[in-house]
Amino acid sequence: MVTLLPIPIKNRHIPQKRLDEQRQTNREVLNEVLQRVLQPLTFKQHPSAQSGYYNVLCADGNFRHCKPVVSAWLADCPEYSDLHNLERHVCFWCDCPKNELGDYVHPDKQHPRRDHNLYRTLSDANTKAADVELSLCHVHRAFNVFRHIPCIVSDLPKPDLLHTMQIGMLDHLQKWIFHFMKTHKQLNKYNAIWLSVPAYHDLTPTNKSYEEVSQWNGKEIKEMSWYLLGVVTQSLRGGSPAQHPIFNHAIECTQALLGFYMYARYKSHDDATLSYMEDALHRFHTFKDVFLLG
Numbered sequence: 432m433v434t435l436l437p438i439p440i441k442n443r444h445i446p447q448k449r450l451d452e453q454r455q456t457n458r459e460v461l462n463e464v465l466q467r468v469l470q471p472l473t474f475k476q477h478p479s480a481q482s483g484y485y486n487v488l489c490a491d492g493n494f495r496h497c498k499p500v501v502s503a504w505l506a507d508c509p510e511y512s513d514l515h516n517l518e519r520h521v522c523f524w525c526d527c528p529k530n531e532l533g534d535y536v537h538p539d540k541q542h543p544r545r546d547h548n549l550y551r552t553l554s555d556a557n558t559k560a561a562d563v564e565l566s567l568c569h570v571h572r573a574f575n576v577f578r579h580i581p582c583i584v585s586d587l588p589k590p591d592l593l594h595t596m597q598i599g600m601l602d603h604l605q606k607w608i609f610h611f612m613k614t615h616k617q618l619n620k621y622n623a624i625w626l627s628v629p630a631y632h633d634l635t636p637t638n639k640s641y642e643e644v645s646q647w648n649g650k651e652i653k654e655m656s657w658y659l660l661g662v663v664t665q666s667l668r669g670g671s672p673a674q675h676p677i678f679n680h681a682i683e684c685t686q687a688l689l690g691f692y693m694y695a696r697y698k699s700h701d702d703a704t705l706s707y708m709e710d711a712l713h714r715f716h717t718f719k720d721v722f723l724l725g
């Protein structure tokens with residue numbers, strides 16, 4: 432099934448109150464559309480073992496008795512928030528406090544998953560106390576069709592390389608490195624090395640420096656990831672003794688995030704590759720302050 436969801440126009444130059452009202456309307460329209468699209472999957476009053484099945488015409492021309500279920504979707508971070516009717520800039524998987532977003536969390540100390548059944552109960556209760564509780568969880572009090580479908584809502588969003596890594600973390604890393612080079616007066620050297628990367632096999636390096644490209648797409652960032660570490664390492668060779676530890680941390684951080692990305696692209700994983708990813712993630716968090724505090 433393919434559905435085109437309404438995309439509201441961007442209102443950048445209107446008063447905040449009017450903007451908030453428009454956003455509220457946009458959320459209601461989106462939830463209304465989703466409700467209509469997903470109506471056949473919602474809880475029935477008296478579900479039976481046979482309910483929810485349809486005769487579906489399959490690609491081979493045969494009809495099959497099928498029961499559609501919502502199992503996963505891919506979207507970017509703001510889209511996930513809208514689909515789940517959550518406030519922006521919160522985690523859509525777990526109850527991580529806002530001030531801990533971006534921190535390293537040990538696998539054994541993960542925050543509990545979001546409880547969308549609780550949000551449904553609180554929304555239905557429609558009391559002041561319930562509203563306060565919802566707002567503490569950064570949830571908009573309104574109908575959300577996913578809370579009425581038999582599935583674990585917090586399991587639906589799946590991380591994907593394009594949104595999470597390429598136009599997500601690797602895009603941040605590029606910005607961080609650019610400002611780091613500028614702050615430490617290595618930008619000319621960095622740009623010169625960047626532009627001198629030769630073509631190799633199926634790699635065609637960009638003939639523009641980082642600042643000359645207004646927006647990087649996923650494919651460009653993927654190709655950039657093959658040579659970024661080499662360019663950063665060469666750009667930070669030398670420097671004063673006081674700069675050595677700072678430059679080394681910048682290289683370590685770049686190496687760790689690119690390593691994590693390379694492992695994430697494996698088609699399958701075992702305990703060893705997962706432990707390499709965890710180690711790379713831990714090293715990234717250990718050294719990232721070199722970019723954030725500079």
Ligand SMILES: [Zn+2]
Nearest residue numbers: 522524525527
């Ligand atoms: Zn989370």
